[in-house]
Amino acid sequence: MGRCRRSAARRRLHPAPEAQRRGSAARGPLPRARAAGVDLFLEGAQGSLLNLHASARLGERLPTGGGWSPWAWGNNRLWDSHVTMTPQPGREFRIARARLAAGTVRLRIAVHGERSFIWPAGTHEFRSPDWAAIRLP
Template sequence: MLRITQHDGTVALCLHYTPPKSYGVDLFLAADDGVIHNLHASAMLGERTVTDDAAPTWTWWNHHDWSASVARVTDFRTLTFAPAEATEFHIRRQRFPGRHWRLRLDVHTREPGIVFPAGTAATHTGGWLELKL
């Protein structure tokens, strides 16, 4: 389930999983300027810009004007994560320009991951969910 709300200059997105399953989420967001941003939340937070060819390597902890819940590590030796019941993103509205955002989610699980909207690609916004803010 995806819930989205806007309050006091912040957009909040909450993904709720039944049963608990997420180990990380890539939120792809394109605002009116067309630039695709990949906001990543797992045990670490990071942001990068996606191009038609590929995405650059990660720069971790560069989450300017946004935050997200992180995955809990249950065993550092084996890098085992506890499945999350939810992942929440809080994004300052001023961070991304315009009144229309397009969104795509890639939820990482032990099974095949979940892509929403299904069948969409990370490198272009065709078929993505549109938010009118």
């Protein structure tokens, strides 16, 4: 007997583990694991730090004298995040240009889940000179 249409659709959305492992070098060095949450740390051109968090909830926090402020859940003004449904599932952050000034912006990513990791590896959440840098016009 043939498989029903619903089963075929489910297989496309949830491929077998062998299909998930195949991958390609173009996808980069990031581990393939489901993330429970992602923290995106940003340092703006003026040196201000910001931590954006995306999991089941969206929130952000600011540094305060040696630590971070409490999470402001649902306080995602001028940014958003959602799960992408591509061959390589992931999380996408969309940040309004008004949120980041022109100049060099530094970023750090911390993924929490089955296989947690930090990129760039070995960086600390308060030492931004070690973070990746991008130049915004």
